[in-house]
Amino acid sequence: MLFATLLAASCLCAQEEESGAPVAKPVAQKTAREEAPIDLTGYWTAIVTQDWRWRMVTPKRGDFPGIPLNPEGRKLANAWDPAKDEASGEQCKAYGAPGLMRMPTRLHITWQEDNTLRIDADAGTQTRLFHFHSSKKETGDPQWQGTSAAQWEFVRTKIPPHVPGPIRGGSLKVVTTHLRPGYLRKNGVPYSGDAVLTEYFDVTTEPNGWQSILLTTILEDPQYLTQSVLLNTNFRKLPDGAGWNPTPCSAR
Amino acid sequence: MRHLLALLLLACSQAPAQIDLSGEWGSRYTWDYLERLPGPELGDYLGLPINNAARLKANSWEASTQTIPERQCIPHGADYLFSRAGFPMRIWTEEDPVTEKVTAIRIRSYAWGVERTIWMDGRAHPSKYARHTWQGFSTGQWNGNVLTVTTTHLKWNYIRRNGVPRSDEATVTEHFARHSDYLTLLTYIDDPVYLTEPLMRTSGYVLDPQQQLEPFPCEPVEEVVRPEGVVPHHLPGTNKDIQEFPAKYGLPAATALGGAETMYPAYTIPSGPKPVGSPRETASGLEILPVQKNIYMLAGDGGNITLQIGKDGVLVVDTGLASMSDQAIAAIRKFTDKPIHYILNTQVDADHTGGNEAFGKAGNTITGGDVADDIGGLDKGAAIIAHQRVLDRMSSSAPFGALPTDVYGGKQKDLYFNDEPVVMLHQPAAHSDGDSLVFFRGSDVISTGDIFVTTSYPVIDLDRGGSIQGTIDSLNRIIELTVPAALQEGGTLVIPGHGRICDEADVVEYRDMVTIIRDRIADMLKRGMSLDQVKAARPTEDYDPRYGSNAAFIEAVYRSLGRGK
Numbered sequence: 001m002l003f004a005t006l007l008a009a010s011c012l013c014a015q016e017e018e019s020g021a022p023v024a025k026p027v028a029q030k031t032a033r034e035e036a037p038i039d040l041t042g043y044w045t046a047i048v049t050q051d052w053r054w055r056m057v058t059p060k061r062g063d064f065p066g067i068p069l070n071p072e073g074r075k076l077a078n079a080w081d082p083a084k085d086e087a088s089g090e091q092c093k094a095y096g097a098p099g100l101m102r103m104p105t106r107l108h109i110t111w112q113e114d115n116t117l118r119i120d121a122d123a124g125t126q127t128r129l130f131h132f133h134s135s136k137k138e139t140g141d142p143q144w145q146g147t148s149a150a151q152w153e154f155v156r157t158k159i160p161p162h163v164p165g166p167i168r169g170g171s172l173k174v175v176t177t178h179l180r181p182g183y184l185r186k187n188g189v190p191y192s193g194d195a196v197l198t199e200y201f202d203v204t205t206e207p208n209g210w211q212s213i214l215l216t217t218i219l220e221d222p223q224y225l226t227q228s229v230l231l232n233t234n235f236r237k238l239p240d241g242a243g244w245n246p247t248p249c250s251a252r
Numbered sequence: 253m254r255h256l257l258a259l260l261l262l263a264c265s266q267a268p269a270q271i272d273l274s275g276e277w278g279s280r281y282t283w284d285y286l287e288r289l290p291g292p293e294l295g296d297y298l299g300l301p302i303n304n305a306a307r308l309k310a311n312s313w314e315a316s317t318q319t320i321p322e323r324q325c326i327p328h329g330a331d332y333l334f335s336r337a338g339f340p341m342r343i344w345t346e347e348d349p350v351t352e353k354v355t356a357i358r359i360r361s362y363a364w365g366v367e368r369t370i371w372m373d374g375r376a377h378p379s380k381y382a383r384h385t386w387q388g389f390s391t392g393q394w395n396g397n398v399l400t401v402t403t404t405h406l407k408w409n410y411i412r413r414n415g416v417p418r419s420d421e422a423t424v425t426e427h428f429a430r431h432s433d434y435l436t437l438l439t440y441i442d443d444p445v446y447l448t449e450p451l452m453r454t455s456g457y458v459l460d461p462q463q464q465l466e467p468f469p470c471e472p473v474e475e476v477v478r479p480e481g482v483v484p485h486h487l488p489g490t491n492k493d494i495q496e497f498p499a500k501y502g503l504p505a506a507t508a509l510g511g512a513e514t515m516y517p518a519y520t521i522p523s524g525p526k527p528v529g530s531p532r533e534t535a536s537g538l539e540i541l542p543v544q545k546n547i548y549m550l551a552g553d554g555g556n557i558t559l560q561i562g563k564d565g566v567l568v569v570d571t572g573l574a575s576m577s578d579q580a581i582a583a584i585r586k587f588t589d590k591p592i593h594y595i596l597n598t599q600v601d602a603d604h605t606g607g608n609e610a611f612g613k614a615g616n617t618i619t620g621g622d623v624a625d626d627i628g629g630l631d632k633g634a635a636i637i638a639h640q641r642v643l644d645r646m647s648s649s650a651p652f653g654a655l656p657t658d659v660y661g662g663k664q665k666d667l668y669f670n671d672e673p674v675v676m677l678h679q680p681a682a683h684s685d686g687d688s689l690v691f692f693r694g695s696d697v698i699s700t701g702d703i704f705v706t707t708s709y710p711v712i713d714l715d716r717g718g719s720i721q722g723t724i725d726s727l728n729r730i731i732e733l734t735v736p737a738a739l740q741e742g743g744t745l746v747i748p749g750h751g752r753i754c755d756e757a758d759v760v761e762y763r764d765m766v767t768i769i770r771d772r773i774a775d776m777l778k779r780g781m782s783l784d785q786v787k788a789a790r791p792t793e794d795y796d797p798r799y800g801s802n803a804a805f806i807e808a809v810y811r812s813l814g815r816g817k
Contacts, residue, residue: 047452047516049453050336051283053296055283057501066286068282153397155397204400208442210450245518
């Protein structure tokens with residue numbers, strides 16, 4: 001009897017885990033906004049306490065120690081010419097999704113609609129859209145911000161031995177592809193159209209009440225990188241949009 | 253059935269989150285390769301929310317200070333080691349064998365083989381008088397998928413490896429988030445001494461099951477032969493090295509000096525400096541803390557009281573303020589019923605001898621049979637031992653019952669009590685001319701009196717024979733006597749006149765501070781500056797947020813140097 005009960009509970013929870021809704025009593029699928037385990041909305045500011053020299057100002061050509069570029073990538077980076085980018089209307093190359101989140105930027109995060117989270121960045125006046133529950137194929141020309149598929153990653157309490165319990169928190173996972181080739185670093189460190197950007201967003205609260213986004217970024221690019229690049233970035237929540245300062249892209 | 257499901261749901265709601273951080277984690281250096289491996293450039297304080305005190309301390313930092321034997325094996329502090337240095341590490345958990353609940357998360361770093369414990373069993377952080385360590389004391393709790401760790405009791409260290417300091421009053425909060433094979437760490441440092449806003453930074457690790465942590469032995473050697481007592485540092489305004497960094501990268505010099513405004517986009521968020529901190533010691537509440545072996549520290553009574561407790565009875569070093577005597581004796585009585593036989597005074601001040609009379613009355617002297625029989629009353633009251641100079645100073649003002657009953661006039665006085673040698677070592681011109689260090693050779697603990705404190709600058713009583721050079725000599729004497737255990741931590745422990753339990757590294761930090769300030773004021777004196785000019789030049793600026801009022805110390809150093817000592 002006990003075993004059967006545990007088994008039944010186990011099945012119920014397991015199905016809930018996979019689909020997001022109990023199979024035994026079907027209900028309409030919740031929207032991403034409804035099921036969000038963390039609240040990312042609001043105004044946020046980047047905090048640049050490390051890597052300042054490569055983030056707050058544009059470093060010189062060839063200043064890319066530590067970036068695992070292959071010879072082809074290195075060659076391109078050493079040929080960086082901001083004037084050429086300006087002339088070809090590509091001054092936003094450093095503001096694509098992989099580079100944007102390392103910029104000294106503020107973010108404004110809102111729900112564009114129930115299954116689309118929108119991130120506006122005032123640096124370069126860029127907009128990223130995170131699509132949940134989307135099976136749309138990538139179409140059209142690649143864009144600076146690419147196409148981003150998002151999903152919540154829930155943390156559930158477990159009932160021993162293998163039964164998932166209620167949600168206790170979670171994070172956001174975003175995979176971005178279909179990127180227009182751009183720069184990981186403003187001084188011409190390249191990524192290609194084959195690059196895949198995976199990001200995890202966590203929210204933390206500090207002892208003084210500050211809320212932070214802890215962003216884990218993994219960039220894979222078989223064309224220019226010898227191994228994936230792992231970056232960690234943090235943003236602090238702002239009380240409002242005071243200081244929001246949209247600026248155009250700059251190649252320099 | 254319904255009850256069983258209810259129980260299951262209850263179990264759901266009460267069980268902890270099950271994120272496993274265990275494994276071998278490797279570092280990834282990408283953007284921050286230069287800072288994390290070769291090290292930051294001198295004068296690069298970009299993006300750090302530091303105050304002027306931190307800037308002066310960093311500008312005074314001379315890299316060769318790392319060659320001092322006492323500093324060679326000092327590991328990175330917990331906040332720097334894991335968030336900046338980011339060496340490979342191993343994480344594992346320890347469980348209660350009965351309940352299987354995780355009681356602690358352990359982390360071992362490749363660097364120096366440092367191990368950290370993050371307590372997950374809900375225990376409280378230790379007393380403010382407890383010893384500080386390089387890795388501090390950490391407790392953790394899960395918030396969703398994020399492990400949040402709070403660390404206190406850290407020793408002095410740095411937030412950037414070019415001399416930018418982090419004080420021993422900092423509290424560090426860390427958030428560990430694991431996603432697949434990636435581990436991200438967000439570190440939040442709140443240092444009321446050197447930061448105007450909390451410092452936040454991030455670091456990342458990648459799971460690497462093939463990783464093996466190699467041993468990391470460290471043995472101090474004499475790397476540079478230099479005269480005794482020399483502490484390498486730059487005098488204010490003389491460090492030319494720090495000017496190279498902004499020039500090299502075309503940055504304004506003011507930008508390179510950092511500050512909270514430099515960490516936000518376009519410097520748009522204004523920030524004012526926080527009020528300068530001051531010592532936070534309060535006199536409320538007495539605590540008895542174990543030090544090691546026979547030795548305990550009674551804190552909270554003005555000056556610290558050292559207790560040696562064993563089969564022979566109780567020996568106390570100093571007796572605190574007279575007004576606190578009853579409470580202090582009551583606290584000891586709750587702790588042990590052994591009689592107080594000896595009182596050792598390290599100096600003459602009332603916050604160290606004020607309780608002599610009451611403590612004396614509460615104890616008795618060990619006397620021989622014939623003496624005790626023939627001369628009645630000799631065993632009444634504990635013996636009070638001090639240097640002759642202490643008796644000389646107290647004779648005119650203290651009550652008879654508070655006066656030392658046994659004095660020494662030479663270099664040292666030996667006792668053997670509770671199965672260990674106890675040696676009083678006269679320091680002829682430190683805080684005063686009657687100071688004694690008390691060295692418990694078996695327990696390996698030194699009680700310093702006010703020659704060394706953690707709550708203020710040294711108090712140098714020139715009128716009673718104190719001097720700056722004598723203070724530095726005595727601090728160096730303490731360092732000679734102490735022998736640290738691994739990683740320049742533990743080993744011989746030190747009980748200061750005021751403040752928390754320490755070890756050699758804490759005395760080294762303090763000795764360096766006193767020496768550096770002495771050198772600065774000596775340089776100003778050489779340039780003919782008056783006392784007012786010296787005070788206006790703020791030679792203690794980098795330490796004022798930590799040690800508070802500086803006027804008496806500056807004046808004492810100035811006058812002491814003026815007298816040629």
